[in-house]
Amino acid sequence: MQSETPLPDTLANLLGLDPSNPLVLFVMAVVASGVIASGLLALVAVSGIWGKRKITAAFTDRIAVNRHGPAGILIIPADALRLLSKELIVPEGVDRPAWDLGPLIMVFSALAGFAVIPMGNGIQIADPETGLAYVFAMASVASLGLVMAGYSSNNKYSFLGGLRAVAQNLAYEIPLILTGMSVALFAGTLRLSEIVAAQSTTLFSLGGLAIPSWYAFVNPFAFVLFMVANLAEVGRNPFDIPEAPTEIVAGWQTEYSSVYFVLAYLSEFIHIFLGGAIIATIFLGGPAGPVLPGIVWFLIKIVGIYLFTQWARSAIPRVRIDQLIEIGWKGLLVLAFANLLLTAGIVGVIA
Template identity: 80%
Template sequence: MQSAPLPETLANLLGLDPNSTAVMIVMSLIGAGLIGTLMMTNTALAGPWAKRKITAAFTDRIAVDRIGPYGLFIIVADAVRLLSKELIVPEGADRPAWDLAPLIIASTALLGFAVIPMGNGIQLADPEVGLAYVFATASMASVGLVMAGYASNNKYSFLGGLRAVAQNLAYEIPLILTGASVVIFAGSLQMSEIVAAQQQSLIGPLPSWYAFVNPFAFVLFLIANLAEVGRNPFDIPEAPTEIVAGYQTEYSSVYFVLVYLGEFIHIFLGGAIIATIFLGGPAGPVLPGIVWFLIKIWGVFLFTQWARSAVPRVRIDQLIEIGWKGMLVLSLANLLLTAVIVGVTV
């Protein structure tokens, strides 16, 4: 049985009329605020603190442990430190584009969470084209990266922006093709339907999550997602040892916070997409659905941080070859094979 969207659930809890347009607008804004706050809280925990702790564990070092219990107050310290710094605008910058780029990078991923089912009734909207909508909003971050690189009037930033375009073109197509193979299995682009299609048992207690049904597609999607969120071995648009910090070189203060925030929000959006289309969404025993959903997206985050610590960066020419000659061919083969299997068995 499909749950009611979050705005309708909130209206019923407050004893309001869910058929009223004004009530639903207010409830939608409240629901968006709740989901946005949840994901921003996870991002705040991941960026300044968890990233350092995980990287230190992988590389046998000691991370932040002095400011507050387990070093957790580093989140507050970093926020105060970064937000209190001077915002330096580079000479010759294209100011409107330079100002807008961090906002686009940070906000586009938050839009994607609007259609992600996070638990019983915790879904802001459930359109029939939900998966296409998520891919569309996630890809909009490329616009922000290009704007940041071009508008900064810095050659290193410009190179980073060009690399971001090349990388996204090479890996978003395999990402979407691999997602399309899941759509063939589920028979729908609607996120709730994709989750519902994974509720049956595959073999014994093993659920019919598409990560088990088609592990090849799952691995392809994981690799393409690393490129989409800019994690090793695909952190070419930033590449600190080559182009300073790429597209974000000229950003400081609150603008740097927005760019940095956007990077981690996109990592969690990638984890949310993987959890939804390959890992059964919020499905899991005993614990509430929202808890399982958060466990799964943090599992994907842990994988991206392992890749950042353990996998060396590839060169830009290698990155393009892997994308166009490797990932694209494999994702097309997976799509065709999935279509044949479903066509024969249905």
């Protein structure tokens, strides 16, 4: 099955350049990466600074920001200026290289994950055969940044947050990947564009309405498992253990201020949207949808998943660390293995 032309090749063709030239392809890849990263940063600015406050206020029956521009939208540049102009305070005794690199690694891992996500109409930087494995690998690199930030801060609360992050990611990344592999078994490939293409057929018709063969409909059990594990992966309730403000101040990010706090906050929301992008790609048909352009449908889906994480943040109480580990190892892991075996059996019978 042929995938669409990657975005760097498309840009080269539009400019009349030779995409087979390695230098041209490299430059176009940098340009394409910049365009997609800029779009993501704009989305994070709206959702993280303004949208989060509005959504949480709506869920908890409060008044959100409303003093800065129409509906408070100018809080975005106001907050950006406020945070970036603050003094960067470096505590005594920090392991400076690790402390500096932690937030950068988290932001990089989230942005790099989008390199292989098909966003519609040829909007995909690269389409490797191992795309699904790549995006899981990039998402998991953030764990390294969390650990570095936690242990290097010379703060017991940060250190506890880093330890909790390791425990949480080990407990939930394995079920996350196993559930993703069940989708790869159905599609017969790890290439994300082909996983999207495999969901383009009609599963069944209901009263004249064609239900697409999205894997959320084909295997809703796997979809629910993945959604729960993703909440833990992005640190949203009931799994916000690494931060837990009422227990360990702010966990791994306690000692970060100014631009470093911005990077930590930015990485958190980019990872939420990366998780939403993975879910949309492997369970919800990617950019597929009627009438509207593919990129619009893709954004609608990932914003919908973002709204779900915000609902969870407002509505579900935090579990204890022992409960979190038990849910991961004794619950989700067992269910993920059962789902993988069941999927393998179904695929074997169908084949």
